[in-house]
Amino acid sequence: METKKLGKTDVKISEIGLGAMPMSLQSRPPESEAIQVIHKALDLGVTLIDTADSYCKDESDKHHSERLLAKALKQYNGDTSNITIATKGGLMRPQGSWTRNGNPVHLRETIRLSFESLGGEKPITLWQYHSPDPDYSIEAALTPAKEAVEQGMIRYIGVSNFSVAQIKQAQDFVEIVSVQNQYNPWHRNPEFDGVLEYCEQENLTFFPWSPLGGSRRHSNLEDIPVIANLAKEKGVSVYQIVLAWLRAKSDCILPIPGASKPSSIESSVAAAKVELSEAEVEQIDQKVAT
Template identity: 75%
Template sequence: METKTLGHTNIEVGAIGLGAMPMSISGRPPESEAIAVIHRALDLGVTLIDTADSYCQDESDKHHSEQLIAKALQSYSGDKSRIFVATKGGLMRPGGTWKLNGDPKHIRGAIARSFEALGGDKPIDLWQYHAPDPAYAIAESLAPAKEAVEAGKIRYIGVSNFSVKQIEEARRVVEIVSVQNQYNPWHRNPETEGVLDYCEREGLTFFPWSPLGGSRRVGNLQDIRAIAQLATEKGVSIYCIVLAWLRAKSPCILPIPGASKVSSIEDSVRAIEVQLSPAEVRQIDDGI
């Protein structure tokens, strides 16, 4: 698979990643099926898996996704030397809801638990602050992550759901290699708010979360005429077209489409082969 360099590191990862959330939240597949999805992704050349401690059903189920990934990697018979797991911390799941928690004490404990959930035998490849909590200064919330890097528990740090100003604030505390914000045909804020331009200019990797619109909107992609037309012309799925559109937007973009079925990750990886011309990108831009 084509690869991309992660931020200013020397780490090369597959140009399409695997979003692990659908395999751990409500409606998740049986564990054996989820592990089959992860193994198939790795067989196809995917080397980056994105997860979070909050990818679970509720607080009693916390770290489910990380534990699932660790179990899948342990049983994988292929080459595991280049597999890179990115996780996140800073959200709670009380009663299945999503709640910010940037308390440094919580962050410190969350990092320790993520480290153990992912196996506890090597540093977390990439730890991302899931979303800024206005109750705490960004410097306060990121202090435990900086400590964890110094202690050898984390290799690299990223941020998620951050504005340009917040990214700059985070970079004054720790080195940041990536930004993960929502970006899809219905949510193009990274374009309009300058985050995408900033990441490209500063050499940060940009992970678009919910690249296909999430479970509530993915079914509506077929109603976007420009996307449907290009999918027919190129003989690929509408999902491949959307992922190709995102990749064409900036060289810093690395999509992480979620999957809970083997067929889904197989289709997402096909997007690597889809090339969109500038005119075709504009065609989609104008049609959404």
């Protein structure tokens, strides 16, 4: 698989990554099957896996995804030296819900636990502040991450669910290499709120979360005629068309589709070979949500 650089760094990552969230939520597959998914992704050339401390069932299960990835990498027979795990911190899972927590005390502790959950032997390549908490300044919330870089627990810092103004605030305090915001056919805000343009301008990698619309919407892609027709014409799946559309929107975009079975990541990786013309991208743009 082709690679891209992570922001302005020299770290090379696969042009399509693996989103680990489906393998750790309430409906997650058995651990052995999840490890098969991760191993299949590695076999196919995926070198970026996106996770978070909050990818779990609830607070008692915190850091499940990170521990799972560490175990899967340890059991893998091939070379894992080029694998980048990008994790996040700043969301809580009380009783399975999602709440923000930008308290520096909490973030300092969860960074340490993420580092340990991922093996504790080498720095976390990319740690991302999961979502800005209005109760704490961006500088205060990113202070623990800055400290962790100095301590050797983190190499690079990214942000998630940030506006352009918030990204700039973060950049005034620390070096930012990536942005992860929602982006899919039903949610095209990054095209219109300036975030995508700013990432291109600043050479920041943009990770679109929920690229296929999430579990509630991805099954509806067949109902979007322009996507269904293009998939039929090219002999590929509707999911591959959407991933190709996202990749065609900007060179800074690197999709991270989730998977909970090997066939899903196989399909996602195959999307790297699907090419859309400017006219085809425009067809989709005109027919999906703005």
